[in-house]
Amino acid sequence: MERPAWAPQGIDISVPSVSRMYDFYLGGSHNFEVDREAARKAMEFMPGLPKIMQANRAFMRRAVRFALDEGVTQFLDIGSGIPTFGNVHEVAQALDPQAKVAYVDHDPVAVAHSQAVLEGNDRAVIAAADLRRPEEIRDHPDVSKLLDLDRPVALLLVAVLHFIEDADDPQAAVAALRDILAPGSLLVVTHASYEGVPVTREEAGGAVGVYKDIRNPLVMRSRDQVGRFFDGYEMVEPGLVPMPLWRPEVSGAQENEDPYAFAGFAGVGRKA
């Protein structure tokens, strides 16, 4: 008898995973040939893709430091992927050993890998859940056990919202998460966009096509569209900007940045 339709999908590592492609862009080896093949194909259209990922990691590190400076010591990182290096718990717990980090991902391999990495760390957990069903995240016992939702939380949606199609209503998911967070919570977002990409739209579209082919469509959104995810939040200075321009730690550093780093948008909002 064949597998009934309601049984869970098995793990098919012959299909590329965006988490493992991300790891490959960052020079990691937590990937398989299918992942590398897809990543190389995307890089044929946008050779500087790794720089975008690097800029993402750098922005995230600055945002985590900012949150700790603001007194927010709880982190909810959704779409955390394969933690190659510079992960939220590494950055946060290096500065404040009491910081708590809940990772969420729906890729079972990423979840298994995170479990291995986080073993022995009682202030960091990984929960298997999907951003498209925020109630799964809210009700996940590991999340609710670690995080005190009555106190402010930094919600990180870094390089994840652009993997959710409009049909799945990411706006509603983000709003639902906002509603479970306490006032003073922070929303940290980066999002892919055709704006700021140092190549033609056709070339960028080629890379987008690769993600479509591996059934993980990349949804490029405009600055306005990304800004709408911050409904109910007050934007923190300098607002929604290209990643290198968000609170650089070294003045003038952006002049030395790779042009690819300016693709897409980053921003942080504070819930009133």
Next chain:
Amino acid sequence: MSIPAQASGAPDAEPDGPEDRLRRFATIWSRAIFPSTATSMTRPEFEQHLLPLARALSDTLHARPFDPASAGAVGTALVAAHCTDPDALSSTLGVVDSYLVLYCGSNGPVALSTEDSRSRSARIQHAVAGGFSQALRERTLAEQEAIARSALSARSHAEQALHATEARFRAVFKDAAIGIGIADLDGNLLEINDTLTRMFGGLENHVLSHRLNEWVHPEDTPQVWKYYNELVRGEREHYRVEKPYYRNDGTVLWTNLTVSLLRDSDGRPEYQLALMEDTTERRLLNLRLRYEATHDALTGLPNRTLFLERLEKALAAGDGSRFGLCYLDLDGFKAINDSLGHASGDRLLVEVADRLQSCATAPGEMVARLGGDEFVALTTGPDTAAEVDELACRLLGVLAAPVRLDGRELTVRGSIGVVEGPAGERSAAEVLRSADITMYRAKSAGGNRFELADAEADARAITRHGLTTALPAALERGEFFIEYQPLVHLDDGSVHGAEALVRWCHPQHGVLGPDRFIALAEHTGLIVPLGRWVLEESVRQANFWQERHTDGGPLRINVNLSPAQLHHPRLVAETVDVLERSGLEAGALCLEVTESALIGADEDLLKPLRQLADMGVDIALDDFGTGYSNLANLRRLPVSVLKLDRSFTQGMQHHPADPVDLKIVEGIVSLAHSLDLAVTVEGVETRAQAEQLRQLGCDTAQGWYYARPGAPDRIHSLLLADAV
């Protein structure tokens, strides 16, 4: 490449001193490899990170003895700082080759020769490359192993979950209380569960060897196969029907069948899923309940419910249809039941039912038991006019042979009312009532026969029935009134008293005489309250006359007593009560009792009459001469008046009178007088009659010759006339 003038950093660095030169080397190195690193450190941080590595290289350059292996750690450290890109290594080697000796060559305690420097630099580069490669290889292997292990663990996790789901599904499939089968679109069954196999009789092969579309059953609803074909063509997602199947032993399995179409991930029809609930038992139970609800438990014949259904159907049938109905009631069944007991009575009914059932042989004929000893036989079709007579004859015929019961032979007879007619004219209730009435007519005619319904007889009976049911309300509403007919002394023509005669002023039928309703009132028991009202009313009236007419001697009032009143235990008490309350003396009251009511009367029945007579109330024997006139019995009856029936006086209406009649009346009068009884005659209509009866010695008379019954004030005026 330009040489940076000053690296940012420690303030203690003496310009162009060894420390400053080391920092400048680190700055050059950082600029060279930063673009190819994946670190998330900022440039200053990264440069700071490289500084100790630069110092290690410088120290190695000057170390004595020279040991290049320690430079391997620098390559390892680069990998640890995520400088894993091959460009990072080649850039690093280029920077060491070009700048290490230049910036750090003079930092050591002993100056190195140029050749020594170049040789040491080259060997340092070899060591850095070796360390980097070693570290990168280890890191790559470790990460590959980690991700492979993660993939494996995720997969086994998913498989466990899948396995658990499948195990649950298996359990549901296997242990479900309903039958489940999965078939392809050609109807081949791919898998069935045990319940389904059991439902079909227990042989799996029996089920699997047939395709779904081969399970045809004569009782299939027409839609079943239409739905089936729509489903396998993908035009229907599911259907639900009640469907019978043959089990492997040939018996029938009834199911509630639900079939759903299963599609593949692209939406193409793939399988059909059948869920079957065994409803055989429930269906049998329903049939049995239906049977029990429509059949008589004792005889197994259809009961009233089923009979009425059939009758209504027959009456609702279209043009030209007729129906014939025989309504049969056993004659004297109550007596059999009372004498032999109910158990024997029941056995008799069963035997009768069997015999009657055997009469209904043609299609459209049925025999049913309505209850008790009432049976009906129905025939339908175009020729019921002839058939129903034959049916009635057959019914009486099968009862002709005696029934053997407990060693006795019992003769059972029945009376049948037959109604026949076209469909669509009368309701079932009307037909049944007509049949019932007609049956009673057959019974009154002596039983063991059938009578045909006719509208007039029905109408009479229906009126009778209507009057019976209207009686109690009529008494409450005061629809009864009393007329008085004078009793006259034959010798002088003076008014002796009056007989009270009750009338019913019926709202539809007008004024009705006692012959129309007294028997009904007697039958229902209403005669008791009605009789009491008549007594009260007439005694009150008599008292009224008494008071107004004190000089004309005592005026008597005659009131009729029915047999039921005679048996009523409070007759004496109530009569006394009525007299006392009105103030009328007992001697002014005469109660008339029919001769037939006293036939065979025992002392218990006579006792109240005797008590009344002792009090002074006259008792008249009414209709004397019509019954079995037991003259010898007259002596012991407490009567003081004989009222001769009008049949004796009819022969005297004309002159000359019938001599036999004269002799009889003369004899009776003589007998009566010798027993101290007064004689009253009724029905006096002519002067000749009156004269004749006076000569024969009769005491008093009443009849149209004197006055018809009338309102009380007419008696009053007669009395006044009398007195003049």
